[in-house]
Amino acid sequence: MTTSAAPRLLFLRRAACQPDRIGTFFPTSPTMATELSRVLPSTGGPTVVEIGAGTGALCPSIRRRLDPTARYLAVEIDPPLVEHLQTSLPWLEVLEGDAADLGRLLTTAGVGAVDAVVSSLPWTLLQPEPRQRMIEEITRVLRPSGVFTTICCVPGLPHRRREFRRLLESSFDEVLTTATVWRNMPPARAFVCRRPRPAP
Template structure:
């Protein structure tokens, strides 16, 4: 399998389930490097990726982490889960809904998480559902943990403002990075710390 296979699989699933996939192409290496740079580079952190797709973030994330780190990926779409398991047998993939994160991690025997990265299509999710999902994310993070999510510059500004409000209701600190223009579509990160007890 090749990067071309990844793109073809991604596009097929995006055409079949546009609201779930929420992007025309896998994340590019510049944005993947930016999201990986937020993760701890030393120690033995537990890192969870939400919405792993065809695994576009996985090489940058695994390269960032030290050998003792634990890295798990959550993906809802069954075809993408099969693709990930075939393409990246070293990656611990949990098939399920990010909305059920606490239960998914408890079933996998995973305790508090040090970092969660997400490329979920948040701006396509209604605010009430966003907040419920974010509450689950905050509940699984260690107090010193960090949650980072990609948001595209092509998303409707009103939806991005709603997302930001949901993030600010869930975390004590929410920082938006500069845009990463070398990505399709151009995107930025929200880096969130200080999970509140929801």
């Protein structure tokens, strides 16, 4: 098996075991990963957190975008995926746990505030309560000048997408949508959210 086939197979297996958490059979494409990474600060040694790193599809683009003094941490809830990230990307700081506990996970890693959060969680499939908790945690850990960017798949349930967008708009002062990236399975856009509003 080639080195690129092994992570794909692992992703497929985990998606079959945890369909609601993973939400797709395809890791994010390199084109979409570049689109998400574009908004990250490329200088100044930022702290960047990726939520739901899976098999690491976003990791090379994010790492390329950051300067060598940046700190890049990845949160992942699925133990086999955590093990894969730890062995295949030894330079990545992997935190095993639930993004709903983001603040606590970062505290244990000695991180207070962060400059950017990137995610490709299947937001529209998540239950409203845990989804809101995760967004609140993100707004709590981000610096006021920080940015949150995440994928939103174009096909799917339009009312769930609208619901998620409303949640973002109530949590951030600015929410922008990028053009559709057709070279992703399924095609997707990115939300870019700035100026977090204080969580209740």
